[in-house]
Amino acid sequence: MTPYEEIRVPVAGGELAALRWPAREPGAPVAVALHGITANALSWGAVARLLDGRITLVAPDLRGRGASAGLPGPYGIAAHADDAAALAEALGGERVALAGHSMGAFVAALAAVRHPERFGPPVLVDGGFGFPAPTHLSADELITAVIGPAMDRLSMTFPDRDAYRSFWRAHPAFGGKAWSPEVDAYIQRDLTGEEPAMRSGCLLEAVRTDGVDLFQEEVLSAVHAVPGPATLLWAQRGLMNEEQGLYDKSRLAAAGQPGTRVRAVRVDDVNHYTVLTGEKGAGQVADALLAAVPAGGDRSRRGAVTR
Template identity: 80%
Template structure:
């Protein structure tokens, strides 16, 4: 795991915790990277290592999670886009490459549409392409359908950090894919005192954000992107099941023709290991380096 620094940037209601992995050269390109709905900035640690100092990677803890858990509502995808725009302004960044995993990909797409002057190319990682919500489901049923066990974890307590580690090591998505970087990422999520430690994620924030993924503005953002985007999608799902969030049939139904989005499948990864595993993180790092090298305005 490579070294990073943590800074606080002002946003509405307080300060956003932001991790920064600096590049070796001061004029290197900058990428802003956004995590998933119950994750945190350290989920991007493996990608930062594989970028090997060629890019400055900046990853915030989104409002209501980890170092930003104290930030108050209102929550929602639109609020995250405003936070990310404020982050780029506070750090003096302009037209940076923007990446997002899972929910973070939806935030990235909407941020690019709402603040086109701030962001350049987008990398969407197993997210950003949505489907209309089933009309017969209540908000709570909809949340269960979206993230299921991840939502249950937020109400659980754990006697110590070792127990939290064991909980995650039993998760099917991480079978055979555990590392010190994954451990650091999940431990950043844990807070409180023994024997009743718990996730930093605010349930209200996660619930609001999850339901917001089905808002019309969020669902249609990928059709209005002002810059090209690549969608890296995992063949396997959140529980390492054979069916991923996306497949050729679902992407065909999403009808991305005429949009700025290019889908690219990634084999032998699931929804989580596409970001945290060696092969998946390597694929992401490769695409970020290519995007950052594209001629045009870049971050400072």
Template identity: 80%
Template structure:
């Protein structure tokens, strides 16, 4: 892992925690990177390493997660988008490249729409394109369908950090060499409380509100209304390392991607997690953000 610094910025209701991996050059571009629905800022550790000082990477713990868990509601994708705008403003003048993974990609798209002129090109990582919610499902059924085991984890307790590590090591997405020191640090940042009843630091009410919010029309339509260019880096495999990922060419066509200002890049042999945490996926994301940072 490479070193980072922690800082906080004022947002509605308190302060948003963020991590910064500084560039080696003061004039290097700035990338603002957003994590997924039950993740935290350290999910971007591999991308930060592979950027190799060519850009400053700033990643917040979104409202209701990790070091930003104390921030109160209202939650929702729009609230995150406004928090991200506040963070971008605190970083100083000039547009930043905005990147997001999973739910973070939807936040990035909505932030670009709500705050035009603040952000440069976007990089969406296995997220940003969605589909209308099935009308026959309740809110809880919808959440189970979307994030399933991740939601169940929020109600579980763990005897110690080793038990939490064992829980994640058993996840099929992190089998074999997919488990790295960066993944370990990302997972452990989520854990809070005291032994023998430690638990995820994600606030369930935040996750529930955000999960349902992914199906709101203004969120689903944001990627079709982007004021800037974007790249979608998508994983071949799914959340549980299954063969079918969240996207494929036919799903993207059904979601209207070919008619948008979004270029799609497929990454083979990675899943929804390792497209961000593994070297193959993180390398493609790092290349995408560096391309986005080049003035056109």
């Protein structure tokens, strides 16, 4: 595991927890990285390792997850975008690079639009382009259709950490070589409580609110207004390692990607998770982040960051 430090920054309602992987050199560029809907900051561990200290990477536990689970609502994509901007402000300096995976990609797109003074064009990882919600589904039916298995996990209990590890190792997306010490650390950060009734630390209310919010017009339209040129790295395979990924050329065309300033790049032989946590996917994400970091900029100013 690449060493990191835990920081906290002031946001509406309290403090946002984040992990910071420092650069080797003072004054190096900074990137903020946002995780998925039931994930946490350590999902960026492999990317941090492959960045190898060339930039400072800061990944928050989004409101309602991980060490930020104690932050109150309101939740929603806009709230996360504003939290990301507060984090960037606290880190000091000029505009920073921005990346997001899955739901975090939608947050990144909206943050880039709402806070252009804080962020440059985002790196979107298997997310950011959405589709209008089916009008015949209720909010509960909609969120169940999208992330039903993930929602089920939030209500489960596990006798100990080994049981939670076994649960994840049986997941189709993490079979074989997809498992690593970084993946193990990432999933263990999610676990809270005491034996024999440990559970995910993600708040169900936050996940439900954010999931429904992904179909709101402000969120869906954000990627069409991001400053460019931005990048989308999309996984060839899906959430359960199925052949059909979230995106393909026809789905991106239907979502209007060809008319945006977002360049779409397929990442072969990865799924929705390993595009971020696997060696190949994380390497391409790291390269895209290095290409996205602002050149120069005054980073001498320091914000209200606490250890």
